[in-house]
Amino acid sequence: EIVLTQSPATLSLSPGERATLSCRASQSVSSYLAWYQQKPGQAPRLLIYDASDRATGIPARFSGSGSGTDFTLTISSLEPEDFAVYYCQQRANWPPVFGQGTKLEIK
Amino acid sequence: EVQLVESGGGLVKPGGSLRLSCAASGFAFNTYSMNWVRQAPGKGLEWVASISSSAKHIYHADSVKGRFTISRDNAKNSLYLQMNSLRAEDTAVYHCASSTVGQCNDGSCYADHWGQGALVTVSS
Numbered sequence: 001e002i003v004l005t006q007s008p009a010t011l012s013l014s015p016g017e018r019a020t021l022s023c024r025a026s027q028s029v030s031s032y033l034a035w036y037q038q039k040p041g042q043a044p045r046l047l048i049y050d051a052s053d054r055a056t057g058i059p060a061r062f063s064g065s066g067s068g069t070d071f072t073l074t075i076s077s078l079e080p081e082d083f084a085v086y087y088c089q090q091r092a093n094w095p096p097v098f099g100q101g102t103k104l105e106i107k
Numbered sequence: 108e109v110q111l112v113e114s115g116g117g118l119v120k121p122g123g124s125l126r127l128s129c130a131a132s133g134f135a136f137n138t139y140s141m142n143w144v145r146q147a148p149g150k151g152l153e154w155v156a157s158i159s160s161s162a163k164h165i166y167h168a169d170s171v172k173g174r175f176t177i178s179r180d181n182a183k184n185s186l187y188l189q190m191n192s193l194r195a196e197d198t199a200v201y202h203c204a205s206s207t208v209g210q211c212n213d214g215s216c217y218a219d220h221w222g223q224g225a226l227v228t229v230s231s
Contacts, residue, residue: 044218045221049217091211093212094214096214100151
């Protein structure tokens with residue numbers, strides 16, 4: 001089973017700053033990686049799939065990059081509504097595991 | 108607008124059974140794979156099961172294999188999760204999720220629309 005490791009566990013930034021979140025896979029997942037955002041009491045929301053494709057309705061400030069084992073989610077300029085928990089997820093093979101999450105909090 | 112609405116959650120004793128349902132609308136349900144993903148209180152996300160559009164291909168996580176069964180009724184636009192032999196560690200919010208973007212590989216998909224979830228509590 002593939003293991004996804006996200007870093008950092010917590011990221012403290014201010015609105016307007018740039019956020020860089022990392023996800024590392026224990027073996028290659030090619031480009032089959034997604035990013036989700038989850039706010040308290042809400043279901044997750046798909047942001048990015050296939051490493052770099054934005055899902056419908058996702059603002060351009062969200063971007064994804066990487067392939068193989070190392071992936072990055074970048075939020076170019078943080079808005080107040082972006083503070084949440086972010087998960088990566090692979091679909092290269094079964095089971096489609098998630099990373100443990102990165103909490104993006106207001107500094 | 109895509110809508111996924113779960114029902115059937117509740118409190119059940121260890122060893123008991125529960126059946127979750129998910130009513131889907133706003134998209135061609137019979138065309139896409141569907142999934143159940145759970146989240147234990149205060150914890151991360153765990154993919155539980157996936158089913159292909161025609162139900163030809165079905166996958167369950169090792170943690171639930173032999174106890175849970177995913178199924179669907181395309182005529183009713185509905186997804187189900189039959190949960191037997193429930194354990195305390197199955198306590199979680201169970202989300203129904205569709206996979207209408209990207210491809211699926213051996214049951215591994217992306218989850219692009221999610222329901223709000225059904226809380227299942229296993230406790231004596």
